[in-house]
Amino acid sequence: MNKATPSYEVDLYSDEVIDNPLPHYRAIRDIGPVVWLSANNQFAMGRYADVKAGLRNAEVFSSGQGIAANDVSNQLIAGAFTLTTDAPLHNKLRKALAAPLLRNALEVHRERIEKTAEDLVADLLVRGRFDGIADFAQVLPLSVVSFLVGLPEEGRQDMLKWAAAGFNLSGPLNDRAAAAQPMLAAMQQYFAENCIPGKLAPDGWVARLYKLAEIGEITPEECRMMLTDYSVPSLDTTISATGELLFQLAKNPALWEEIKADPSLISGAVDEAVRLGSPVFSFTRLTTREHEIDGFVIPKGSRVAMIYASANRDEREWEAPDTFNPRRPKVSEHLGFGNGPHMCAGRHLSRLEMEALLKAMVGRVNAIELLGETPRVRNNIIRAYASLPVRFV
């Protein structure tokens, strides 16, 4: 017996929800395993078990017709990036894309990343007041775009604007999406002018893609697709999670004392920052056939928002979900990196960057002081602090 899917009348991508999302996530979870978002013309799932099962069931919950919350963007991005393909093409692209991002492959870069983190922390210690986002969280991700992806340093700062624009276009067609539209052309132009032999770092990841294309492992078109896969999602995501981490440590001095006393908590702390911060709050999928969850039916061809940020606060899964607890059992099993075949390809790198920062801080930073207001970013997809005035002592 099919039950009617209950509705939730709130625009998930509105300023109101962005500024205060948790009560809305909770309401969506409490209404049922799947709800109809009438304001966004799509379904949504907010419970951990259902979101995880959906992400792992990529045959039914397809990415190949886009992961945005509007049809115009989805038509543009469908099949255009590794993120927006389905098997079997996805498996081929993902394999080529992820090879340098796998755990062992990243080990050769660990020393350099840790050194960059140590220099940064030493510099911030003498500086006094600094912005935990611009001066701290952004530094490693931006340097990675240059020395790992291999893009020229010139224009690198613009990448932050373009990435934010790309995420804004992945929500509904609201004012934020409209404002983002013109910026994508600028990004395409940057790629066209800079992603060419001679300008790229010869041993960078993009240069590697060109070599794969030369030997016929991937097509030149697929090579162009993966440029975006490497550059756009590597910034705002890690920056957001790093900001969340710094905010939590600054807000809760006892937590920093614990980590200083026991650095084995670093890895759990990084996962807790990704869980609580959930930098990408949601992407959508399209159902390839009718699908039932606990008696509720999602028709074939439906857009479904997977709310990772809600799943990561689901009291059905997490004990004291709003508490930052690096000792939490199964701390790494949050959905902040997604799950299933499209699970974040950069998660090992992201962890490496954040762990390097904490390791550099442990021996040097006695306390982290919060010195002012902590405004939030308003983006259709990215949840993050815009600024964190802090001081290391």
Added chain:
Amino acid sequence: MPNVTFIMTDGRSREIEIAETLSIMEGALAGGIDEILAECGGSAMCGTCHVYVEGGPIDALPAMGPDEDAMLQETAAARASNSRLSCQIHMAPDLEGLVLRLPVKT
């Protein structure tokens, strides 16, 4: 349904039945062996369903494909000659009695 024995990280053994429609990874998760993370859900993309084959009908195991071989270089626990990804092994009647050991880190 055929039985598979898992040697857990604390040394205890657990025997579970796995339906022939499932991979060993899927069967293990359904049977509550939650030490297997299986982050990618069975696409041979994450290396987090790594197991060591310790005994039973070893000759009945399916041959290793190139994706599995490549991903086994990336597992958190060291690869050994008896390493496999449990998502790439589909349950079959002649795998009755297979013994798999879970790595300490997945």
